Amino acid sequence: SSELTQDPAVSVALGQTVRITCQGDSLRSYYASWYQQKPGQAPVLVIYSKNNRPSGIPDRFSGSSSGNTASLTITGAQAEDEADYYCNSRDSSGTPVVFGGGTKLTVL
């Protein structure tokens, strides 16, 4: 089982703002990275080091962190944002990489 917990599914109306969360004890010490995965495709890094976007990622994607929770916010969700989103970080026992279980985002 994952030490990073995500809601299995979230929905948002087109053009509205949605927050996807990732919870875990290790997030009190480490930032999360976030990935977008569309069906049949490899994941794409969208946020790292809490709130840094790789080149080419739209600025409607942002990240934040508070306590044991990391969040990915999409401001003005677009139809093309419908995808699975995964967080990753370190875990609290020393394993350098752990993934959350993923959140399926539906854009209505």
Added chain:
Amino acid sequence: QVQLQESGPGLVKPSETLSLTCTVSGGSINSYYWSWIRQPPGKGMEWIGYIYYSGSTNFNPSLKSRVTISIDTSKNQFSLKLSSVTAADTAVYYCARGRVTFGGVIAFDYWGQGTLVTVSS
């Protein structure tokens, strides 16, 4: 533009060893944490392990006893071996480039397209 490509058998028999190779193009394999990540059909991602270009490795504790990752810098390739496979090892296997971000968190900025490996007799 860095590209990664997985190669290897798509079908492996139970109890045998799964072997995959990832070829890196468009950039050097020197530096970075070269990783294997898998995703069972319809499920989430699981980190298998990584190898640093120097040869040091780190593995998911749940798979450590069955995993070997090696690197050939002269060919810009790294490889995965997973022994004693069962049906539970059926998954899409991705290779990915990991880089250390703030606080020592490894983020994966380039991924291969993934290759489905089915474990079945």
